[in-house]
Amino acid sequence: MLTILVDGVVYASWLFIVALGLTLIFGVLQILNLAHGSLYAVGAYAAASFTMLVPYFGLPPAFSLLAMLIAALAVALVLAPILERGLLRLFYGRDEVLILLVTYAVFLVLEDVTKLVWGVQPYYVFEPRNLFGNVEIGQLFYVGYDLMLIVLAAICGLAVWLGLNKTTTGKVVLAVIHNPDVSACMGVRVNWIYLLAFFVGVFLAALAGAYTAPLISVQPGISVNVIILSFAVVIIGGLGSIPGAAIGALVVGIARAAAVYEFPEAEIFIIYLVMAIVLVFRPEGLFQRTQARKI
Secondary structure: OOOHHHHHHHHHHHHHHHHHHHHHHHHHOOOOOOOOOHHHHHHHHHHHHHHHHHOOOOOOOOOOHHHHOOOOOOOHHHHHHHHHHHHHHHHOOOOOHHHHHHHHHHHHHHHHHHHHOOOOOEEEEOHHHHOOOOOEEEOOOEEEHHHHHHHHHHHHHHHHHHHHHOHHHHHHHHHHHHHHHHHHHOOOOOHHHHHHHHHHHHHHHHHHHHHHHHHOOOOOOOOHHHHHHHHHHHHHHHHHHHHHHHHHHHHHHHHHHHHHHOOOOHOOOOHHHHHHHHHHHOOOOOOOOOOOOOO
């Protein structure tokens, strides 16, 4: 039981960071961003490239953690303005299906861009995973890096919540979420709030990709699985809800871990089963009332 719990929370940690960015973008921009998985993949590829520079410059291995953070920030600084200012803003207020198709087109473009830039061969970023050694929990040993991801997810969730609820900028963002038209009439530069929210969402997706790169083989196709899982998380928890994203990630992570240990054939199926059950009994999600528009 302890093994299932720990493995589930570790899996939920990086998934929560991805879903947090997805639910933030939806909460502010009212856009279901199908390209979110590709932003995760670009973050993983960028982290692989930046990490390779650490030994090249003769820096200690611990600098690879900073390199991954810088990689995620670089992805957000480059892609967020291009995608939001250059493309998405042209479709605000248009039909939701059209915006969905636009983000799907961005997903396809980014998939090809990653292949053009990094090729089709897998990248392995193993050095950062050796930095934290092993941690004994009960009678089992876990890689310390995996447990560090839980701390990173908690920091991201707390930072976003505090930023929204305890800062002046966050209060402005909440005002835009509830009524962008009234906010604009009161002098709020709504377009810049949209850009800020999209930037943070892209950064969180890239950050999750960067810090999960040591856990996986970074190769074409990793974005598809991530976007499906992150959508499952936000559907279970409720679109636009930060607590919902946390609970949804935990539900998905623990359900998957339980299936892996008890019924491996149902590892993927169990996630969709949980999502289907939630949709049947509470279509708006566990933490979202039908009429609510807040995060």
